[in-house]
């Protein structure tokens with residue numbers, strides 16, 4: 102099946118049937134997210150993979166009662182770094198050094214380029230990190246479609262309340278997006294058979 106068919110198959114499920122997605126498929130999805138591109142490759146986020154039903158029940162009111170929070174198999178919370186620090190850059194440069202077998206001393210220019218981030222305000226750093234989360238989400242949505250896993254990307258929640266519940270500020274993180282992962286409940290979901298609404302290529306692309 103082509104990626105176009107996969108993307109046409111996927112939609113943001115409004116209802117899920119509670120079925121568990123097999124572990125191997127979940128691991129494939131997590132691996133795809135891990136492989137997402139990010140600015141400098143820094144991956145300035147962490148992703149919580151939540152199966153615990155009690156915790157998901159606590160999250161549901163924070164997400165305005167959206168059913169997918171509890172009907173999904175897994176709930177992913179994408180949380181971005183609150184700031185970019187020297188330590189974080191050092192740790193990443195160390196990873197590059199070990200992964201590519203290049204001495205840290207040879208990575209000075211790379212480190213310098215990333216360090217430009219340190220001149221930005223903390224708010225700008227947090228916003229930049231959040232933008233990288235959206236890219237990881239895009240990767241997740243396309244990969245899940247390829248694996249025939251249903252998903253719902255979710256911005257519809259109160260981030261400050263979720264941060265409090267998951268104690269994110271103590272971890273230097275703030276919640277940006279959630280992704281419900283599961284199996285669509287075709288009978289209950291009014292969106293299952295809805296046609297995709299997208300601008301035409303002529304409207305969307307300005308060819309020059």
Ligand SMILES: Cc1cc2nc3c(=O)[nH]c(=O)nc-3n(C[C@H](O)[C@H](O)[C@H](O)COP(=O)(O)O)c2cc1C
Pocket residue numbers: 111112113114115167253254255256257258297
């Ligand atoms: C960043 C983002 C946040 C979204 N938040 C929610 C949400 O909280 N709840 C929901 O049911 N759908 C949510 N959606 C789904 C969109 O409404 C949906 O992707 C859009 O209408 C396009 O339809 P499709 O994805 O089903 O093709 C969100 C989508 C994105 C990309």
